[in-house]
Amino acid sequence: MSTPKLELVGLKKEFADGSVAAVDGIDLAVEEGQTLALLGPSGCGKSTTLNMIVGLEQPSSGDIRIDGRSVVAVPPGRRNVGLVFQDYAVFTSMSVRENLAFGLRVRGQRKAEIDRAVGEVAELLGLSTMLNGNARDLGGSELQRVAIGRTLVTRPAILLLDEPLSNLEAGTRLATRRELRRLQKEAGLTIIYVTHDQVEALSLADWIAVMSAGKIRQVAPASLICQQPDNIFVASFMGTPPMNLLRGALTRADGGYVFRKDAFVVGLLPGTDIGEAADLPVTIGIRPEEVRLCASGEAGLPARVLLAEPRGSETVVTLETGGQVIKAVIASDHRPTEGRDVMLEIDAASLVLFSGETNRRLPMIAELRA
Numbered sequence: 001m002s003t004p005k006l007e008l009v010g011l012k013k014e015f016a017d018g019s020v021a022a023v024d025g026i027d028l029a030v031e032e033g034q035t036l037a038l039l040g041p042s043g044c045g046k047s048t049t050l051n052m053i054v055g056l057e058q059p060s061s062g063d064i065r066i067d068g069r070s071v072v073a074v075p076p077g078r079r080n081v082g083l084v085f086q087d088y089a090v091f092t093s094m095s096v097r098e099n100l101a102f103g104l105r106v107r108g109q110r111k112a113e114i115d116r117a118v119g120e121v122a123e124l125l126g127l128s129t130m131l132n133g134n135a136r137d138l139g140g141s142e143l144q145r146v147a148i149g150r151t152l153v154t155r156p157a158i159l160l161l162d163e164p165l166s167n168l169e170a171g172t173r174l175a176t177r178r179e180l181r182r183l184q185k186e187a188g189l190t191i192i193y194v195t196h197d198q199v200e201a202l203s204l205a206d207w208i209a210v211m212s213a214g215k216i217r218q219v220a221p222a223s224l225i226c227q228q229p230d231n232i233f234v235a236s237f238m239g240t241p242p243m244n245l246l247r248g249a250l251t252r253a254d255g256g257y258v259f260r261k262d263a264f265v266v267g268l269l270p271g272t273d274i275g276e277a278a279d280l281p282v283t284i285g286i287r288p289e290e291v292r293l294c295a296s297g298e299a300g301l302p303a304r305v306l307l308a309e310p311r312g313s314e315t316v317v318t319l320e321t322g323g324q325v326i327k328a329v330i331a332s333d334h335r336p337t338e339g340r341d342v343m344l345e346i347d348a349a350s351l352v353l354f355s356g357e358t359n360r361r362l363p364m365i366a367e368l369r370a
């Protein structure tokens, strides 16, 4: 296996005045050319992690390796890591060109080299026609691109982006997101992208690391993390709306198992062997996208529609079934009326089980079946 571009090993940060660790022993590897999103609620330790990678904060313990070499003792300017904050850090008294050239000029590079590097980065970021304009005349998206460009001209081995889109309004944010995606593909950069916005993380990153309370709860490909959360924290954090989580018990039935919570009963695939989980308390995870409303006359679980909230082509439906309240996401053209009785179907192969004791995912039923 190749050496990861960046590796965090048991990385920990305790601030002098705090009783809890802001970053509590995290392990993470990012391969060259990958974009990894560090995703988690406010205060979970994302920025502190970035600050340690770039060298603005010193770890309490653990190691940071770039290309296999520890950089903990290397001063920030020599780590070859670029950090872009949400506040653009652009000099509004300067032109775009001067802003882009700044980092190379302070390093004493020759004018010809600076011009070439600035030209390349401006081209990559779609700023070529704006080079002579003043930064104070730029809009939010352009300012953010200049901020990224100022970092890119120094050719960082790793680019760290800390909530780079959060100061932009919705329309500009979408456009800048597309620009970032293109940049990342064209320049083959290794990027760590900090955000609390999962839609942004899912659309920009190849891998997602979900953080809470200073710890990494799961690292998984963006395409898998919603379907296969490792634990209840990730299951309840990912997805809009997140997975329905019901705590109940498994009992054996007809050579397979059923999950029961009061009057809510759902069968698991017959013949599924979930070993130690049998007769133990479990939490079942039902993705809202896997709850289907049956056509009229079709048999299913009886339910009542409590609420139907359209959001464009999809509608989030809140249902009461067997004494439980669950959410379903269905196509808006099949939107049911509030208060109506319906039948629903839940695909047994899509259910996710968590141990009631450890809150960790038990082997996926779908995996066992494969």
Ligand SMILES: Nc1ncnc2c1ncn2[C@@H]1O[C@H](COP(=O)(O)OP(=O)(O)OP(=O)(O)O)[C@@H](O)[C@H]1O
Pocket (backbone or CB within 6 Å): 015, 016, 017, 018, 022, 040, 041, 042, 043, 044, 045, 046, 047, 048, 049, 196
């Ligand atoms: N310089 C500091 N001194 C003391 N505590 C700090 C310091 N910086 C951060 N913290 C604390 O460490 C924890 C993690 O903060 P951090 O800013 O890394 O989280 P975050 O996930 O980036 O949050 P946000 O999304 O709000 O920026 C918080 O409890 C915060 O109050």
